[in-house]
Amino acid sequence: MDFVELRVQAPRELADILVAELAEVGYDTFEDNDEGFCAYIGEGDFNLDNVAEIIARYEGIGEIEYDHRVITRQNWNAEWEKNFQPLIIADRVSVRAPFHPKPEPIEYDIVIMPRMSFGTGHHETTALMIENQLSIDHQGKRVLDMGCGTGILAIMAAQLGAREVLAVDVEPWTVENAADNAAENNCTNIECRLGGVEVLAGEAPFDIILANINRNVLLEDMHAYAALLPAGHPILFSGFYQEDLAKIEAEAQKHGLVFQSHRTKNNWVSASFLKQ
Template sequence: MDFIELRVTAPGELSDILVAELAEIGFDTFEDNDEGFCAYTTQDVFSADNVAEIMSRYQGLGEVEFEHRLITRQNWNAEWEKNFQPLVIADKVSVRAPFHAARPDLEYEIVIMPRMSFGTGHHDTTALMITNQLHIDHQNKRVLDMGCGTGILAVMAVQLGASYVLAVDVEPWTAENAADNALENNVQNQVEARLGDVTALEGEEPFDLILANINRNVLLEDMGAYAHYLKPGGPILFSGFYEDDLPLIRAAAEQSGFAYESHRVQNHWVSAVFRQPA
């Protein structure tokens, strides 16, 4: 399946409102830029009429321009190769493509081939999750990575000492990409990529740690399942939502039994750490 990229030019505060509105009609990945943001969804979900209706409602609050384009599997590699630059996260983690130079001066290095998947580390949510991972004990842990994308968080988990990571995503090419990136980083024996949603976890034993970088709506819908699949005392790291949504996420998490510990904010995006009571 192909993607739709919606490129929106809007003032900063209005961009936050538009992201929330677009999330309600199926857009689930957002990337900020100097002019506004880009939003992504699959072609089957996209409705130009619904997008136009949302944009028309907010024209009076500031100048809003938008356009969309199809991104096919065929041209995706060319797109990300053209735009993907090496990245350093928290002064410790190098994220690069195979054609970039290595950074032996840094403690960790992750090599990513995104293909049709999202999650190169350039989006604030991925960088926030990795930063939080650096402060969580992964040693000999059994980890669940929900909405794994490229598998970047799964690779990071193994490099931090995880013994096994189950990386799950609903898109076939994403699960394939996560497996390929596990191989690229020589962690294929510790990472299992699986196609599906939370129903794909049926029969699994609880995990020591859960990573869930998805979006607000999916996190809220699946909160009870996360509680079921996390061991007592285990941490869960959430991201994929804006700072304004943190109270909603926190309320749902606490209702499911999780205890809030901390959160980080970057360009209005959040990664929050909760824990299953022991």
């Protein structure tokens, strides 16, 4: 399956609202830009009438323009390689492609080829999750990375000393890509598994859980994450806006997850919770 990229030009106050509306109809990845944002959905789930209906609700409030295109594996790779620049996060983590030189000195170096997967560290949610990971002791821990994308957070966990990492995603090419990236980074302790929360049935508890997905999935599956986390252990959430933090916190409390702190960037959030 390929993706459809929906490019929306809108004022910032409208862009945030439109992102929330599109998330409700299945868009699960968003990238901000200077003119608005891009939203991504599987080609089979794309419905132009849904988009037009959402946009029509806000006519007259601000100028909105939009168009879309199909992104195949081939042109996604070509475009990514053309535009991708190496990144430094928190002055400690380098994220680069194999064709970029390793910066010196750097504490952690992650090599990523995203193919059709999302999560290069350039999106606010990925960078915020990595910053939160840096503040958590991973040494010898068992880690779950839900919605693993490129596997970047799983690789970060392994480099921080995790003994075992399970990386899970619902898209087959994403799981394949995450496994390749794990191998590229010599992370032999990362298992990449296809599926959603159903593939966690029978799993032993995890010491740390990372879930960078989107608001709706987090709210729906939070009970499953909480059930796999022992008391006193952390879980990091991201993939939602600051105005959604209250909903995430309220649902977390139902399952014994206590809010600790959060980071924000361009209205995106990564929040840390602790199991009671």
